Amino acid sequence: MPQPLALAFDVFGTVVDWRTSIAREADAFFAALGHEIDGAQFADQWRGLYQPAMEECRSGRRPYTRLDILNRETLEALLARHDIDPSGIEDAALDRFARAWRRLDPWPDAVEGLTRLKVRFPIVTLSNGNTALTLEMARRAGLPWDTILGAESTGHYKPLPQAYLGTADILGIAPGALCLVAAHHSDLAAARACGLMTAYVHRPQEYGGRIAPDANLAQDWDYRADSFIGLAGQLER
Amino acid sequence: MPQPLALAFDVFGTVVDWRTSIAREADAFFAALGHEIDGAQFADQWRGLYQPAMEECRSGRRPYTRLDILNRETLEALLARHDIDPSGIEDAALDRFARAWRRLDPWPDAVEGLTRLKVRFPIVTLSNGNTALTLEMARRAGLPWDTILGAESTGHYKPLPQAYLGTADILGIAPGALCLVAAHHSDLAAARACGLMTAYVHRPQEYGGRIAPDANLAQDWDYRADSFIGLAGQLER
Structure with a gap:
């Protein structure tokens, strides 16, 4: 060889x-908001939206877009699925959580x-x-x-x-x-x-x-x- | 502030x-070829071709081209000015000298x-x-x-x-x-x-x-x- x-x-x-780290950040994020959402499950769900988001770029339907931006978009979509309105959350807090993928x-x-x-x-x-x-x-x-x-x-x-x-x-x-x-x-x-x-x-x-x-x-x-x-x-x- | x-x-x-390093490499390169060329002077001359080579790309006359390639081109041009035919030198030796800019x-x-x-x-x-x-x-x-x-x-x-x-x-x-x-x-x-x-x-x-x-x-x-x-x-x- x-x-x-x-x-x-x-x-x-x-x-x-990523899973343990995102779960930890999710637990803290939802605790601060007063929501009872399991952090590890949320991490798995968020990761589940990762490939479809990139596929938009891979397919050419969307130009290459940085993962920081895709992570913020999929976070907002996932929050909505949990009946949480992202627009009701402070932008800086959302952005910090979206960037949890920088803190693994x-x-x-x-x-x-x-x-x-x-x-x-x-x-x-x-x-x-x-x-x-x-x-x-x-x-x-x-x-x-x-x-x-x-x-x-x-x-x-x-x-x-x-x-x-x-x-x-x-x-x-x-x-x-x-x-x-x-x-x-x-x-x-x-x-x-x-x-x-x-x-x-x-x-x-x-x-x-x-x-x-x-x-x-x-x-x-x-x-x-x-x-x-x-x-x-x-x-x- | x-x-x-x-x-x-x-x-x-x-x-x-760059100057001391290129001079040292030039001295060794020309000694091996049996040419009497001052390494420090050659370094200054080579550096003198650096901005014009990049200007071709900056002006849009040429697409962005990596510096490794520009360095090889300007080396060959400079050797010709010294009445040395680059095609008479082994390609690997030329390439190694062109990449002296990696060894500063x-x-x-x-x-x-x-x-x-x-x-x-x-x-x-x-x-x-x-x-x-x-x-x-x-x-x-x-x-x-x-x-x-x-x-x-x-x-x-x-x-x-x-x-x-x-x-x-x-x-x-x-x-x-x-x-x-x-x-x-x-x-x-x-x-x-x-x-x-x-x-x-x-x-x-x-x-x-x-x-x-x-x-x-x-x-x-x-x-x-x-x-x-x-x-x-x-x-x-």
Whole structure:
């Protein structure tokens, strides 16, 4: 197996635990408003609106729109489903909650593993998160990216091929020299179809212990590890 | 003076000493070829072709083209002026020399100063260097950028307004909340015209002790320091 020249990381679910973090922020948000809504359930519902919102852009029905904006829109839609009128909530509070996706906690191995991987490989994001979102998250969580790339730098949301190929192009390397690290089989499958190398990292708690929705898309990925530290051990061989 | 929300750095000349580094690489390149050409003079001549090459893109006569490519083109043109036929040189050697701009040494205070500034402020590049160039330079020199932005992420070379305004837009902050840190008055003047804050860092050795070509454009900048460490001291007040 040839060594990659750079590692590109999916972020939501792979590097950070969105569900626990959003649930915590949702609990606080609804408690302050006096609503009894389960934070973890709200997190799952909000995440459920993520792919349809990006699909509007992927399909070309809407130009590329930053995830910060999509998150605010899907939050308002989801509040309405819970019979909460967003216009009755202070704009700054809504915006702060919409930006909860900037304040996600890393999985316990993430910072140590990335720091170790960075010694030998350039480590970049290949995320659907926009740059400002991913930068604020990185500073808060201590994620030592060499640079932030992904949907915003390519103008295309994953799993469109342009997101993967455009990232390799910006890095000035062949797609086959770039390895996507992700906890999602659908993401890895799309990267492999573009010629990228693939590293699967198992994150069984991403959905609170439930099976990942794309588990049926599993393939024999180039690398497979239970943590970034385990991946580092494999790549350093 | 309000505090900025982020610091954006010019790189060539402000963070790294391009002249000494290119002179060193040129000396080695020409020695290997058996040519007697002064490295420092060659560095100045190469730098002299930098603005005209970017101007082709700024003017719209040519679409945005990465600096790595412009550097290779201007290298070949400059070799021809020295009566050296580039086609007589191995392509890999030419490419390695063209990419000498990825291997520039930082000024002595740069890494310590950036590390200190990063504690309080997001630090990003706002450079005409393309992402891959700036990333390789950062890894080699230990420059701890939060992310790499600039010409490639905005599609426009400085001093076009789009380069400054686009960088603030990607960061999700108002232009007035972004502070450009640069050793060049012309760069700072263009940033100020876009509403950015400005911090001048004096780099008297950028041109080997000669006066900077844009010294006549000096203004009363928001901050003025002799090093990044000095700038950190002012911003921490």
